[in-house]
Amino acid sequence: AQKITQTQPGMFVQEKEAVTLDCTYDTSDPSYGLFWYKQPSSGEMIFLIYQGSYDQQNATEGRYSLNFQKARKSANLVISASQLGDSAMYFCAMRDIYNTDKLIFGTGTRLQVFP
Amino acid sequence: DTEVTQTPKHLVMGMTNKKSLKCEQHMGHRAMYWYKQKAKKPPELMFVYSYEKLSINESVPSRFSPECPNSSLLNLHLHALQPEDSALYLCASSQDRSLVNSPLHFGNGTRLTVT
Numbered sequence: 594a595q596k597i598t599q600t601q602p603g604m605f606v607q608e609k610e611a612v613t614l615d616c617t618y619d620t621s622d623p624s625y626g627l628f629w630y631k632q633p634s635s636g637e638m639i640f641l642i643y644q645g646s647y648d649q650q651n652a653t654e655g656r657y658s659l660n661f662q663k664a665r666k667s668a669n670l671v672i673s674a675s676q677l678g679d680s681a682m683y684f685c686a687m688r689d690i691y692n693t694d695k696l697i698f699g700t701g702t703r704l705q706v707f708p
Numbered sequence: 709d710t711e712v713t714q715t716p717k718h719l720v721m722g723m724t725n726k727k728s729l730k731c732e733q734h735m736g737h738r739a740m741y742w743y744k745q746k747a748k749k750p751p752e753l754m755f756v757y758s759y760e761k762l763s764i765n766e767s768v769p770s771r772f773s774p775e776c777p778n779s780s781l782l783n784l785h786l787h788a789l790q791p792e793d794s795a796l797y798l799c800a801s802s803q804d805r806s807l808v809n810s811p812l813h814f815g816n817g818t819r820l821t822v823t
Contacts, residue, residue, distance in 0.1 A: 626808040638814035698750035
């Protein structure tokens with residue numbers, strides 16, 4: 594069965610510093626997609642970045658990048674130059690070919706950025 | 709700005725009331741989803757519609773009744789809810805339910821309180 598694990602319930606980072614949010618996954622399918630979402634206190638789930646299992650390069654989107662280590666089954670999110678507005682809950686999620694309907698979420702990491 | 713619009717933003721209803729949650733997307737996506745999210749937990753899948761047909765019902769109680777009038781609209785009809793149904797209800801859409809590389813795009817959610 595697929596599984597997503599986020600081991601950091603909470604993280605603190607100072608403004609303008611970089612922070613890494615950890616995510617490990619488990620699937621027996623060779624074809625899968627990994628996603629990161631941001632959820633501010635307002636409730637909206639905001640799609641940040643996507644990494645495909647066959648992608649050779651690590652995904653990047655502005656200040657967000659993904660440290661994808663396929664052999665270790667990890668897909669850590671790196672946020673560079675943190676801003677106060679980055680304070681939110683961050684979820685790692687996965688879809689694979691056996692369960693394409695289901696976006697499987699991790700338990701989330703609450704990031705707090707302080708001045 | 710989110711491309712998936714949910715109304716209302718907040719809803720308070722009694723256990724004998726009937727109400728509906730509405731969701732609209734204009735991205736041409738063919739899959740639409742309802743998720744339920746309790747506080748400090750990841751979202752849980754409730755229903756999936758693909759090409760306007762219900763494809764997944766995650767054993768949701770019949771007091772929740774989904775409806776997909778057309779490819780852009782998704783409703784969730786509520787009747788005789790219980791206080792434990794109080795949660796954030798998130799609507800999402802994706803290009804196709806079978807694509808592992810297709811992210812789900814979520815709306816802002818409806819915060820439901822059942823009294």
